[in-house]
Amino acid sequence: MPLDEIPRDLVQAVLAAEDDGFFEHPGLSLSGIARALWTNLRGGTVRQGGSTLTQQLVKNRFLSAERTLERKLREALLALFVELRYEKREILRIYLDSIFWGKPGAVNLMGVGAAARAYFDKPAAELDLAEAALLAGIIRAPAELSPYRRPEAALARRNQILDRLVALRWVASERAEAAKAAPLGVRATGYGQNRAPFFAAAVAAEARRRYGIESLADAGLILLSTLDEVEQAAAAAAVEAGVADLAGRVGERGAPLQAALVALDPLTGGARAWVGGRDFRASQFDRVSQMRRQAGSTFKPVVYAAAFAGEVATPATLIADEPLLLELAGRQWSPKNDDGEFLGWISARTAVERSRNLPTVRLALEVGLPPIVDLARRLGVASPLSPVPALALGAFELSPLELATVYSVFASGGVRPPVHTLDGVLDGRGQPLAGTALPPPERVLSPEAAYLVTSLLEGVVAHGTGQRARQLGLTDPVAGKTGTTNQKRDAWFAGFAPGKVALAWVGYDDNRPTPFSGAAGALPVWTGFMLRTRPPGGYGQIAPPAGVVRRTIDPASGGLALPLCPQVIDEFFLASRAPTLGCPLHGGPRWAGDRLGAPPPEAEEGQGEPESGRFRRWLRRLFGGAAAPPQG
Structure with a gap:
């Protein structure tokens, strides 16, 4: 923004805090360099830089943050060149427009305009002396001097700047004392609110894993995330509304009913929405990526995918829905259907649409359990799996993110995308940082087998256990599968449409039973999200491949x-x-x-x-x- 629109108090406060000799030196401060040199010689390393405002600008825009003598020499030379090329007022304007002013929420604040809006909800031109001194004090260490995280330190630093302004005779002592008596006055605004706190934590973890960034605080980096703000807001609203309705039916006794929802782009693997729980402030446990719960019937499509890929069955293959008794390590296991009944010979399609357990176990035994484990691994399940018959019914624990990855393969026609939250990271100069590249998408299932599974899952929503989505208003040809674990401890629904995969989970953190099946608990949350993000023309239908x-x-x-x-x-x-x-x-x-x-x-x-x-x-x-x- 033009320097004339920035209050004189703010300009003077920044100069008092960072470089009170700015208008006198040629880009370097000899006294500052001497002071820093003495400190560094005593410490044996480069600890203090003695940087002028011009040097800070050069470092942030053209150089790395490494503390070496060579980098400091380059910084000094570039600062001299900048001073020769630009007027002082222009250098000051660029500095104020580009300096990093902290990250009070989900957004890096770059420039005085963003900082004024984020901290005080007003344009920079309306800042008073106390507010100007507070902002000036933050520059040195935005994380350590954050008025939200460390208000006492921020207040002390603000008052120190005010005293310095008086010492420089730039501000009358009466004005400074009045400003020191004022409260911090910061308030949360749209800039400072973190609308996706669980996602932000996942981004930080990925930045650490792929780029070696241990801390994002004070780094001034630009993170290119995969988040879609509209879908994130829709996911948060769907979770809030859905769980409030469910909790209202059972009452909140003890630990609250929880939920999670994650949405992925099945082609790129980018996470578009990520809600890891009802309230990040109450619990930072991320139920999308950190939680492991039994998958229940949401795993059944993997069994049918293995059967179709191995040509063991077709959607029309008749499978016995009859009593089954198996001997396992000297013990007998007899799986049951949810309703306790038997339908006789039914098709694979009916078995999936009506979520029948006995035909699924029979099919899994015919396919072979090790091939199913192998396919699950290729589809994206990293959690422990054992080749036992109960595998077919999802009797093992995995994360919602793993299960969403599995359904992404069905939605993408058999290609597993690299699930991620970061598309890239830029430094303060806008240059990309080197990091570990994402693996390329990998074909793990034939397009034909993926489509046959998709067709069955479309039937689940059209007239099977997922048809409540139709009753709630989602009439498009979407695909999905319900899941309910023993005693209804977990309610799942995973589903997709072209270009979008979403998964919802509802349950208690302490794993106690709920009164909700997947259709009654998770499906309304999922449907609420899909309706809120429904494109104007509705969701299209996935077309069958040539085979x-x-x-x-x-x-x-x-x-x-x-x-x-x-x-x-x-x-x-x-x-x-x-x-x-x-x-x-x-x-x-x-x-x-x-x-x-x-x-x-x-x-x-x-x-x-x-x-x-x-x-x-x-x-x-x-x-x-x-x-x-x-x-x-």
Whole structure:
């Protein structure tokens, strides 16, 4: 901003604090250099710089922050050149417009205009003497002299500047004493509020890991983050509204009900929204990246992805939803469905849409547990996994960020993106810092297998356990999966649309049970976010790749539909696994149909089904439609 618009009090306060001989020296202060040299000789290292205001400007815009004699010599020479090239007032203007004034929240404050707005919520032209002295005092050490973090130190430094102004005879003692009696007067504004505190902590961790930056305080760096402000605000609002509604139903007893939501760009892996809990001030524990909880049914798509990739099954493959007893290390394990019922032979699509446990375990055993573990690793799960049957039901712990990465692969057509929060870091001169580059996106699943999973997950939302999203107003063809762990300790929903993946979790930090399934607890939070960020034309539909074909089949057999078939649907298949024979139940050639494992002796409708399954089938054909989905 023009120097004429900056109050005289502020200009004088900055000069009193940093360089009271600015208008007399040629860019270097001989007395300052002598004082710094004596200090450095006594300490044996370069501790003090004796920098003039011009030297500070040169260092911040053209040089690194390293403390070496060579760098100081270059700084001195450049300062002399700058003084020869520019007028003093122009140097002072550039300095005031570019100096780092701290980071009271999520934003680095560069320049006097931003500092005045952030600390006092007013333009720089309206600053009074006390406010000017406070800002001038911050320059030397913005973190150590922050009026928010260390108000006593900031106040002492402000008063020191006021005394210096009196000593220089730039301000009358009466004015200085009146200013010293004033309170700090700072207040939070949009500049200083951290709207994404959990994300900011993740950014700091990534800056440390990839760029070796141990502290961002006083660094004056420019962080190029992946955050989308609109999506972050929507995520925070969705969590706040959703959890407030849920907590209102159960009451807040003991530790509060918690939630987390993370949104990723499935193509780049950039985190677009990141809410690690309800209140960062109350708890800095980041439930997006630090929490590990059982995944429940949100892991089931990995089982089906492995089956499709290995051509063990198709979406139309019939799998037995019947009792199962397994021997594990001398102990018996008998998984159950959430509703305690059995549906007989059902398709893989129905098993996913209705979140049936028994068909999923059977399919996992057919695929092989080690290949499922291997695929989960390639999809982005780094937490410990064991090749045991309960793996198929998500009976292991992982972070929401890992699970969101898995769903990013489905959304991107089988390519795992490098999940990150930082696109780059610039120094004070605007030059990029060298750091560890992100790995390139990696194909870990075929486009065809990824699409078949996506198609099943679209069915989950259209008429399965996720259909409440439709009732809440999200009618676009989105894909997703509910998840509920034992005793409803964790409620999950992970879903996506073209260009966006989001995951929501609801539960208690102490792992006690909740009354909410994934559909009742996490799905409304997820839907609230997706509705708030819905594009004007709505979410589009992911198109099938060239290797996927669509066929009209009878879902009771998986065979091609014939005129006598009472119910037909369109289903997607790998081109190599598409059915070629007509339905054996209604006039086609006698074959077992698309069934997992050994077929029953007779390929007739109802054979091999328990009585409850045959009765349900008869009711559906008599009255049409299907029973209400379980809350998986």
